[in-house]
Amino acid sequence: MSNQTSPLAANHDVLRVELGARSYDILVGSNLLADTASHIAPFVRKAGVVVISDATVAERHLPVVLASFDGAGIAHREVIVPAGEKSKSFAVFEDVIEQILAMGIERSTLIMALGGGVVGDLAGYVAASLLRGLDFVQIPTTLLSQVDSSVGGKTGINSKSGKNLVGAFHQPRLVLADTAVLDTLPRREMLAGYAEVVKYGLIDDPEFFDWLEQNAEAVLSNDGAERREAVMRSCAAKARIVSQDERESGKRALLNLGHTFGHALEAETGYGAKLLHGEAVAMGMVIAHDVCAAMGMAPAGEKERIASHLKSVGLPVCASEVPGMHWDIDRLIGHMSRDKKVRDGEITFVMTRGIGKAFTSKAMDIQKMRAAITRSCHG
Numbered sequence: 373m374s375n376q377t378s379p380l381a382a383n384h385d386v387l388r389v390e391l392g393a394r395s396y397d398i399l400v401g402s403n404l405l406a407d408t409a410s411h412i413a414p415f416v417r418k419a420g421v422v423v424i425s426d427a428t429v430a431e432r433h434l435p436v437v438l439a440s441f442d443g444a445g446i447a448h449r450e451v452i453v454p455a456g457e458k459s460k461s462f463a464v465f466e467d468v469i470e471q472i473l474a475m476g477i478e479r480s481t482l483i484m485a486l487g488g489g490v491v492g493d494l495a496g497y498v499a500a501s502l503l504r505g506l507d508f509v510q511i512p513t514t515l516l517s518q519v520d521s522s523v524g525g526k527t528g529i530n531s532k533s534g535k536n537l538v539g540a541f542h543q544p545r546l547v548l549a550d551t552a553v554l555d556t557l558p559r560r561e562m563l564a565g566y567a568e569v570v571k572y573g574l575i576d577d578p579e580f581f582d583w584l585e586q587n588a589e590a591v592l593s594n595d596g597a598e599r600r601e602a603v604m605r606s607c608a609a610k611a612r613i614v615s616q617d618e619r620e621s622g623k624r625a626l627l628n629l630g631h632t633f634g635h636a637l638e639a640e641t642g643y644g645a646k647l648l649h650g651e652a653v654a655m656g657m658v659i660a661h662d663v664c665a666a667m668g669m670a671p672a673g674e675k676e677r678i679a680s681h682l683k684s685v686g687l688p689v690c691a692s693e694v695p696g697m698h699w700d701i702d703r704l705i706g707h708m709s710r711d712k713k714v715r716d717g718e719i720t721f722v723m724t725r726g727i728g729k730a731f732t733s734k735a736m737d738i739q740k741m742r743a744a745i746t747r748s749c750h751g
């Protein structure tokens with residue numbers, strides 16, 4: 373992973389995800405969309421680009437991207453899916469695949485994801501599957517997708533059995549993170565992305581967590597230096613881990629802090645607007661710190677510090693805050709048994725010795741875990 377100024381323009385920074393032949397750049401800056409054509413030019417062939425977006429993002433941000441293609445003479449087609457987590461489904465995946473095949477594509481057609489994590493995960497899996505693998509670029513338009521999902525090559529969809537259970541590792545050729553597009557993002561979605569930003573501080577960067585405690589509101593409320601710094605530091609953290617462990621055979625599992633619990637909560641709510649992924653992660657991170665404190669491995673009081681920071685920006689921190697849910701603890705634990713970190717029948721948990729000291733272990737105290745989940749669900 374390296375950080376440099378791009379030769380293309382001075383209005384953005386560049387981070388490199390070092391993955392040998394699959395290495396790529398992450399460009400972070402303001403108002404990059406108008407120059408999409410020049411940024412993606414090295415990856416475009418005669419067969420052109422198929423842009424996959426969702427209806428909300430397409431209405432607000434697709435025109436500027438298409439204008440840049442037209443200005444540069446790049447051939448393009450578009451596929452628009454409904455906004456929201458339900459588009460990470462077999463039905464939408466099939467529909468998108470059939471629409472693109474009907475267009476008449478080649479192995480040199482470039483797929484572009486223009487949207488949040490839902491579009492990025494779906495489009496990435498479409499790209500991995502079509503003609504056994506097309507190149508794709510990520511243009512993330514939510515805070516969550518700029519700091520997390522567009523980087524690292526995890527692509528996929530949900531199944532009735534659980535979250536992200538069908539997919540592929542397929543790295544993008546480029547990530548273009550335009551922080552100005554976040555100005556149109558609703559506050560609730562900004563906050564969901566902010567939970568994944570906080571995650572990086574909790575994993576291994578306590579100084580970043582301190583910084584976020586001081587700068588959260590600036591990160592969330594305007595397209596300024598603090599937002600850019602938060603996106604850069606998050607992408608740098610993710611790139612560093614992915615470069616060391618692309619396929620999650622070890623260290624990458626740390627990026628799953630809070631997710632074993634969070635994914636179980638998401639599965640129970642049916643992947644809708646009731647509980648967003650980032651909200652579930654916020655709750656899951658609090659549960660992880662709670663159980664580790666109860667097991668005597670994390671300092672008492674840090675769970676409160678984390679929950680108080682998440683709450684201060686407006687994130688929900690307990691599952692009991694999800695409206696209309698009557699949680700069944702056994703069902704939640706049942707979902708956890710289908711986590712992708714299960715090996716030889718045992719879940720590898722992301723645990724913690726405190727802020728910035730996450731580690732993986734199978735040595736979970738199941739009774740204390742059940743108690744921590746119950747505290748989250750029933751107060």
Ligand SMILES: NC(=O)c1ccc[n+]([C@@H]2O[C@H](COP(=O)([O-])OP(=O)(O)OC[C@H]3O[C@@H](n4cnc5c(N)ncnc54)[C@H](O)[C@@H]3O)[C@@H](O)[C@H]2O)c1
Pocket residue numbers: 426427428429432455456457460487488489490491493513514515516517520521522523524525526527536553554555556557558561564565649650
């Ligand atoms: N692949 C990974 O490594 C990874 C990492 C983290 C999360 N994820 C996945 O990402 C998904 C969540 O992504 P998300 O939080 O971006 O949700 P999302 O893609 O559903 O986007 C959230 C909402 O914001 C709208 N939107 C997007 N950009 C906008 C903009 N600029 N202005 C106005 N509205 C905008 C969308 O239409 C949608 O309604 C989950 O499925 C999660 O599992 C994947």
Ligand SMILES: O=C(O)C(=O)C[C@@H](O)[C@H](O)[C@H](O)COP(=O)(O)O
Pocket residue numbers: 520524526535536568620624625627628631712
């Ligand atoms: O990139 C990773 O690795 C992550 O775990 C990032 C997570 O924030 C993300 O939600 C990811 O999709 C979870 O992956 P999963 O393998 O647990 O489904």
Ligand SMILES: [Zn+2]
Pocket residue numbers: 520568631649653
């Ligand atoms: Zn996540």
